[in-house]
Amino acid sequence: MREFLSEKVTNIKPSGIRKFFDIVSEMKDAISLGVGEPDFDTPWHIRDEGIYAFERGKTFYTSNSGLKDLKEEISAYIKRSQGIVYNPASEVIVTVGGSEAIDIGLRAVINDGDEVIVPQPSYVSYVPCAVMAGAKPVIINLKAENEFRLTPEQLQSAITPKTKMLILPYPNNPTGAIMEREDLEKIAKIIIENDILVMSDEIYAELTYKEKHVSIVSLDGMRERTILINGFSKAYAMTGWRLGYACAPDWLIKQMVKIHQFAIMCAPTTSQYAGVEALKNGDDDVKMMRQSYNQRRRFLMDAFKKMGLDCFEPFGAFYVFPCIKEFGMTSEEFATKFLQEEKVAVVPGTAFGDCGEGYLRISYAYSLDTLKIAIARLEKFINKLRHK
Amino acid sequence: MKDELLSIIEKNSRIDFSELAVLLGTTEEEVLKTLFELEKQGVICGYHTLINWEKTSIEKVTGLIEVKVTPQRGKGFDDIAERIYNYPEVKAVYLISGGYDLLVILEEKTLKEIAGFVSDKLSTLDSVLSTATHFILKKYKDHGTILNKNSKDEREVITP
Numbered sequence: 001m002r003e004f005l006s007e008k009v010t011n012i013k014p015s016g017i018r019k020f021f022d023i024v025s026e027m028k029d030a031i032s033l034g035v036g037e038p039d040f041d042t043p044w045h046i047r048d049e050g051i052y053a054f055e056r057g058k059t060f061y062t063s064n065s066g067l068k069d070l071k072e073e074i075s076a077y078i079k080r081s082q083g084i085v086y087n088p089a090s091e092v093i094v095t096v097g098g099s100e101a102i103d104i105g106l107r108a109v110i111n112d113g114d115e116v117i118v119p120q121p122s123y124v125s126y127v128p129c130a131v132m133a134g135a136k137p138v139i140i141n142l143k144a145e146n147e148f149r150l151t152p153e154q155l156q157s158a159i160t161p162k163t164k165m166l167i168l169p170y171p172n173n174p175t176g177a178i179m180e181r182e183d184l185e186k187i188a189k190i191i192i193e194n195d196i197l198v199m200s201d202e203i204y205a206e207l208t209y210k211e212k213h214v215s216i217v218s219l220d221g222m223r224e225r226t227i228l229i230n231g232f233s234k235a236y237a238m239t240g241w242r243l244g245y246a247c248a249p250d251w252l253i254k255q256m257v258k259i260h261q262f263a264i265m266c267a268p269t270t271s272q273y274a275g276v277e278a279l280k281n282g283d284d285d286v287k288m289m290r291q292s293y294n295q296r297r298r299f300l301m302d303a304f305k306k307m308g309l310d311c312f313e314p315f316g317a318f319y320v321f322p323c324i325k326e327f328g329m330t331s332e333e334f335a336t337k338f339l340q341e342e343k344v345a346v347v348p349g350t351a352f353g354d355c356g357e358g359y360l361r362i363s364y365a366y367s368l369d370t371l372k373i374a375i376a377r378l379e380k381f382i383n384k385l386r387h388k
Numbered sequence: 389m390k391d392e393l394l395s396i397i398e399k400n401s402r403i404d405f406s407e408l409a410v411l412l413g414t415t416e417e418e419v420l421k422t423l424f425e426l427e428k429q430g431v432i433c434g435y436h437t438l439i440n441w442e443k444t445s446i447e448k449v450t451g452l453i454e455v456k457v458t459p460q461r462g463k464g465f466d467d468i469a470e471r472i473y474n475y476p477e478v479k480a481v482y483l484i485s486g487g488y489d490l491l492v493i494l495e496e497k498t499l500k501e502i503a504g505f506v507s508d509k510l511s512t513l514d515s516v517l518s519t520a521t522h523f524i525l526k527k528y529k530d531h532g533t534i535l536n537k538n539s540k541d542e543r544e545v546i547t548p
Contacts, residue, residue: 021546034546124548173548291392295411302410345545368411 016351024345032345038237043285053273064261066094073279082218090250098231098244105227106133108255114164120353122169141355148177152186165197171204174361175321176314204317206235236278241271296364325358342377401435450524451502454488456517
């Protein structure tokens with residue numbers, strides 16, 4: 001047989017997370033701190049609205065770019081949270097999770113050989129999606145000493161005449177880092193000077209524990225050159241519903257809708273009805289979950305401090321990213337040994353980029369009781385390592 | 389901080405001060421001070437335990453009694469409510485809007501004892517006009533807690 005597979009695809013490395021997953025899944029009674037999704041169930045009134053949509057026979061396609069009601073709610077949400085207005089009819093598209101929005105956003109703008117700047121450590125999809133779209137990913141290695149924020153110097157030095165887009169993944173998975181207004185202002189200045197687009201992945205926007213999240217679209221001159229991506233998975237604990245969206249100027253959305261229309265048709269109809277309910281009446285749920293995550297975050301930071309484990313204080317998402325360099329092991333060695341000896345699964349930082357070496361991603365999308373058991377085991381484990 | 393503290397201890401009153409301080413991002417001293425204040429103000433009225441008695445060998449019957457009463461001039465419903473809630477077997481008394489006035493929740497060992505309370509003590513009070521007694525057959529959820537919940541983490545062990 002001939003070689004049938006696409007080189008573009010075969011050259012993509014499988015997700016490092018997946019690799020680790022295989023080890024964990026074979027192990028009995030392991031505790032996992034490895035998931036990147038909320039531990040809460042979708043709030044009942046949202047699920048109920050989904051059920052109601054089924055009962056009413058809302059089982060057909062919606063318009064390609066999404067239900068009118070949902071696009072209006074999304075537009076209203078961005079207006080009340082960021083003060084920026086998007087026309088629901090032409091500047092909003094409802095997608096199958098934020099991940100689809102990343103994919104079609106890249107495909108809509110990339111020509112072969114364009115460069116896309118990807119700060120890492122970050123979510124595993126950006127690089128493969130950029131490559132699939134024909135771009136050359138240019139990696140920026142974020143640094144712990146900057147609390148994993150993107151600095152203007154780092155951005156400046158990554159820009160070339162071929163740079164088309166910057167991916168801005170804040171609040172960040174896996175580090176929990178955030179970018180505040182002053183940080184964003186410096187980035188925006190460089191972006192505008194160099195005439196570059198931004199894809200701002202704000203899927204964790206509702207989960208910040210300092211100031212309220214500031215989107216780069218709210219800065220002067222940025223709305224017209226930004227694809228804002230968000231979704232329902234993290235804020236409303238709706239991962240399995242596969243519902244996300246992108247807001248951008250109409251010339252961009254128009255092209256994204258084309259790809260979406262031919263590849264996907266539309267986001268799941270039931271999920272879209274549930275999404276309307278989430279945006280309309282879900283604020284209290286988000287507040288309750290945020291408060292709960294914040295308590296766990298404080299618990300973990302306190303526990304790390306007590307055991308002397310180096311970790312910068314993250315203010316976003318639901319991850320902490322402790323440094324394990326003192327133990328002289330790679331992240332993968334540490335995580336594997338920790339799993340084998342103490343039966344706790346965490347994700348090696350390297351799953352999110354080479355510069356995640358020396359770090360672990362620990363998710364606090366778990367009950368405090370689970371976290372307590374896991375942290376006790378972590379303490380035991382590192383004490384063993386230290387006394388060797 | 390008060391609201392968050394209350395929402396934590398409403399669910400878990402056994403939590404210790406040092407842990408509360410960590411979760412709230414404050415000091416143990418501050419937690420103690422706030423708790424003391426809340427107790428003094430009568431915001432915190434007690435630290436109870438939610439028990440599913442159905443799972444024990446102890447027999448308990450809970451009755452919900454709707455009571456219609458004549459309010460008294462100048463006192464409204466307060467005096468009659470007090471006469472009722474002073475009985476130790478009465479677990480709760482609420483003033484209710486709608487078809488009746490007081491909702492009385494009663495816990496006894498047997499159905500007969502509840503019947504006895506209603507006929508001997510409650511109905512004989514001067515201002516009580518009528519009563520309607522309901523018995524609880526099964527508790528599904530109490531104090532915001534689902535009593536027979538099988539919760540299992542359905543998530544994949546590692547996700548991006």
